[in-house]
Amino acid sequence: MLSVTDLACVRGERRLFSDLAFDLAPGEWLHVQGENGAGKTTLLRALVGLSPPAAGEIRWRGAPIGRLGEDYRRELLYLGHHGAVKEDLTPLENLRVAAALDGRQLDERDTLATLHRFGLKGREELPVRFLSAGQKRRVLLARLVTRQATLWILDEPFTALDVKAVDMLSALIGEHLAAGGMAILTSHQTMPMANGRAVKL
Amino acid sequence: MSALLAIVRRDLLLAMRRKSEMLTALFFFIIVVSLFPLGIGPEPVLLRKIAPGVLWVAALLATMLSLNRLFAADHADGTLEQLALSPTPLGLLVTGKIAAHWLTSGLPLVLLAPVLGVQFDLDASALGILVGALLLGTPLLSLIGAIGAALTLGVRGGGVLLSLLVLPLYVPALIFGAGAVEAHISGLGASGHLSLLAALLALAVFFAPWATTAALRVAME
Amino acid sequence: MSNRLINWFKFASPQSFYPLAGKMIPWFWALTAVFGIAGLWLSFFVAPTDAVQGEGYRIIFIHVPASWMSMFIYLVMAAWAGLGLALNTRLSGMMAQALAPTGALMAFLSLWTGALWGKPMWGAWWVWDARLTSELILFFLYIGFIALQAAIDDPRRADKAGAILALVGVVNIPIIYFSVKWWNTLHQGASVSLTKSPSMAQTMLWGMLLMALAFWMYSIAVALMRVRAIILERETHTEWVKELEAVKR
Numbered sequence: 001m002l003s004v005t006d007l008a009c010v011r012g013e014r015r016l017f018s019d020l021a022f023d024l025a026p027g028e029w030l031h032v033q034g035e036n037g038a039g040k041t042t043l044l045r046a047l048v049g050l051s052p053p054a055a056g057e058i059r060w061r062g063a064p065i066g067r068l069g070e071d072y073r074r075e076l077l078y079l080g081h082h083g084a085v086k087e088d089l090t091p092l093e094n095l096r097v098a099a100a101l102d103g104r105q106l107d108e109r110d111t112l113a114t115l116h117r118f119g120l121k122g123r124e125e126l127p128v129r130f131l132s133a134g135q136k137r138r139v140l141l142a143r144l145v146t147r148q149a150t151l152w153i154l155d156e157p158f159t160a161l162d163v164k165a166v167d168m169l170s171a172l173i174g175e176h177l178a179a180g181g182m183a184i185l186t187s188h189q190t191m192p193m194a195n196g197r198a199v200k201l
Numbered sequence: 202m203s204a205l206l207a208i209v210r211r212d213l214l215l216a217m218r219r220k221s222e223m224l225t226a227l228f229f230f231i232i233v234v235s236l237f238p239l240g241i242g243p244e245p246v247l248l249r250k251i252a253p254g255v256l257w258v259a260a261l262l263a264t265m266l267s268l269n270r271l272f273a274a275d276h277a278d279g280t281l282e283q284l285a286l287s288p289t290p291l292g293l294l295v296t297g298k299i300a301a302h303w304l305t306s307g308l309p310l311v312l313l314a315p316v317l318g319v320q321f322d323l324d325a326s327a328l329g330i331l332v333g334a335l336l337l338g339t340p341l342l343s344l345i346g347a348i349g350a351a352l353t354l355g356v357r358g359g360g361v362l363l364s365l366l367v368l369p370l371y372v373p374a375l376i377f378g379a380g381a382v383e384a385h386i387s388g389l390g391a392s393g394h395l396s397l398l399a400a401l402l403a404l405a406v407f408f409a410p411w412a413t414t415a416a417l418r419v420a421m422e
Numbered sequence: 423m424s425n426r427l428i429n430w431f432k433f434a435s436p437q438s439f440y441p442l443a444g445k446m447i448p449w450f451w452a453l454t455a456v457f458g459i460a461g462l463w464l465s466f467f468v469a470p471t472d473a474v475q476g477e478g479y480r481i482i483f484i485h486v487p488a489s490w491m492s493m494f495i496y497l498v499m500a501a502w503a504g505l506g507l508a509l510n511t512r513l514s515g516m517m518a519q520a521l522a523p524t525g526a527l528m529a530f531l532s533l534w535t536g537a538l539w540g541k542p543m544w545g546a547w548w549v550w551d552a553r554l555t556s557e558l559i560l561f562f563l564y565i566g567f568i569a570l571q572a573a574i575d576d577p578r579r580a581d582k583a584g585a586i587l588a589l590v591g592v593v594n595i596p597i598i599y600f601s602v603k604w605w606n607t608l609h610q611g612a613s614v615s616l617t618k619s620p621s622m623a624q625t626m627l628w629g630m631l632l633m634a635l636a637f638w639m640y641s642i643a644v645a646l647m648r649v650r651a652i653i654l655e656r657e658t659h660t661e662w663v664k665e666l667e668a669v670k671r
Contacts, residue, residue: 012576013659048286051422074288082279086211088218100207101294102287127218348590352583356573365569366587369562370594373601380605389608397604401597412590415507419582 001025001182002047002151007056009042016042017201018055024151029173029183034201040186041081043201044155047184048078060151074102077149079157083136087129091120091139094128095146106146114145118168133160141169144176152176154185204289205297212301215274222270227309230263234317245322252321253331253382260310260335261342261371265364267306268346271298272354272417285421295417296410299347307339323382330385330395337398338378344402344409345370351416373401434511436653437662443646450643454636461632469625478542485535487634488528489553491641492560493595495525499567500592503585513649515581516656518588519571520648524641526564532557552606556599563591577656 001024008018016039024030032040046053049065049072058065065072085094092111099106115124118138128136137160144152152173158166173183216223237255238248275281275298284294314335315328323331349367353359381394465483499521506514536554537547548554567587574580657663 013656050282050285070288070290073286076286078282078286080279080282082277082282084279084283086215086278086280088215089211093214097207097211098283101204101211101284101289103204103289348586352570352587353573356570357575358573362566362569362573365562366566369559369566369598370590372559373594373597376601376605380608384608397601408593412586416583416586419579419586422579422582 001061002184003059004047005057005059007043007046007058008054009039009046009051010054011039011042015054020056020199020201022197022199024182024184026150026180026182027177029177029185029196031196031198032184032186032201033198034186038201040201041155044078044080044153044184044186048076048153049073050078075150076153077144077147077151078153078155079140079144080155083140085128085136085139088127090125090127091115091131091142092124094139095142098143099146102147111142111146114142115139117145118142119165134162134165137161138165141165141172144172150181152181152183152185154183156186156188158187158189204287205293205300208284208294208297209301209304212298213304216301216305223267223305223309226263226266226306227313229266230259230310230313231317233259233262235320238320248321249323249386252318252323252327253379253386255321256314256317256331256335257338257375257379260314260339261368261375263310264306264339264342264346265367267302268350268363268367269360271302271347271350273350273359276354276420281417282421285418291417292410292414295347295414299343299410299413302347303340303343307335307343311335311339323386327382327386330391331382333395334378334381334391334398337395337402338374341374341398341402341405342371344405345374347413348409348416351413351420354417354420374398377401434513436513436516436657437660439513440650440653443650447643447646447650450639450646454639454643457632457636457639461629461636464625464632465629469629476542478539481535481539483629483633485532485539486630487637488531488535489557490634491637492525492528492532492557492564495521495528495641496560496563496588496595497592499525500588503588506581507585507589512581515577515585516649516652517645518584519581520645520652521641522564522568522571522584523648524644526561526568528637528641529557529561529564533561550606552599552603555602555606559598559602560595563595567591 003023005021006018007020009016020043022030032043034040042051045051047058049058052066060068060072060075085091086097089097092115095111095115096106112124115121118141120135120138120142123131123135128139131139137157141157157169161169173185176183234255237251241247241251272281275284285291287294311332314331318328318331346363346367349363349370352366353363356362377394377398381391381398384394385391461483465480469480469483471477499518502514502518502521505511506518533554536551536557540549540551540554541547567584570587571580571584574583654663
């Protein structure tokens, strides 16, 4: 489904990596490993189409992602370093707004249930500003559920999460893969999930 | 289309939760305009002569103040990336953000201008033309300013640089906007100026969101 | 045709353009000298004294070519910028960056000589004449371009952002010029034109043309020198720069 060939990325004038190639099929996930500054984030940003790679090709369902555009982005979910949540909005509003920007409407009850599942019960109506760092990340994780994308690209998804939340996220990724989804993630932790492959930068 | 409305609604909601930022720019506008009679003198003839220019220049400066925030907050918290990765075309979302910027920073200036115009002894018909010119001109300021805001996103000294880039591009809007009121006062009729402003606005509506989107993509790379 | 295209792309790489530019620079300096000397001789010794404006008018031999160049260089800069955005060639951005200071210099020269000429003619150093005002705004546009490029650290991003700004500027220049002209006629400002002197003699035209050519050659020579410096700066880490004789020393 996702196939990467001869990929090379540069930052500034420095070549981070070159000749990177891998394929990802439904139900598989990829663990991107590497030291700080090895280019993990740069790779993920190239994969989602934010920064074009210096060389190589990224194909989704056989077509280059640059040409697919919206069709690729509809099936894609990217969570970067930043929270991508609005501090002045409540968790519920954040999820609703994010979905509306994608051109979709969220079912109120499902959304609330999702927030509760991530331990945000009683905080749905509190501006995100008043939540802790871990709770903010949980709002993001709720978005994994409400967004319904095929390909998840997650940059350090386990940072700032407590043990319980880490288990919850692992389970969530497991469910996603079992349903035929795909995931690419960077993490310094060892990952307990099956069907995983690793790429070292 | 629903996504366009969604982003306008979101930005309006955010502006409502942060009213102080909006009000600061508005009070800046009021204060700058009120300083001119103090600096120049209170003769009604003189004030009537400079009123259009003063109100317009103050509107340009007040717009500059709010332009910084147009993309900066979304850039800082990562929402801008999410907008770029949304299935909705980024150009459409950018248009929505510019529209929301006008609603929160341009429209209040338009509504406030007649009150300040009275301070400058403008009569009712001149005030009408002033409001009309601002109504056509302030969206133009938001559109052109958005390009500058996108270009200077995350750049050292962005705020000052932004005014350096954008203010020269505001010259036509200033000339036709202030000119409309002057032409009306001197009995020449303002329709020529107003239609030129409208033409510029039409041009900017087509090109500015496109250039802004291109600049945002460069800034995010 | 296809042959020329291949050649063109070959020289679009900084590595092959660097020595080529080095070979061209002395020629352009020589041409600058030839045209400059001829132009100055014609304009100061041959061209007749103007009946109305006396000797002071002779500043137009600097002023008019500088104004032309300031506008023309912006167009060339925008063309390079557009090319860079469309084809993603690195040299284009460097050329645009190299041209900007020369363009700003020309705009500044035009403003300065305009002021020098205005004092005897209008009795004031600065008059809000339509041409001078547009020139002033053009100068601001150049400064904005240079400042934006200087403020962005990543050269690739600086090139692209500068390119977008240059293209936005090039769309706006006619609008600004037209609006300033309209504003000027409404306010009945000074509208004495430098170029429309009543008795524009044939020799004066030639003098102006030669001076314009000299300015042209100067701009090319300086831009090439600057682009060579930019290439060296940006490619310091590459092998070919390390092997250059001048760098080794």
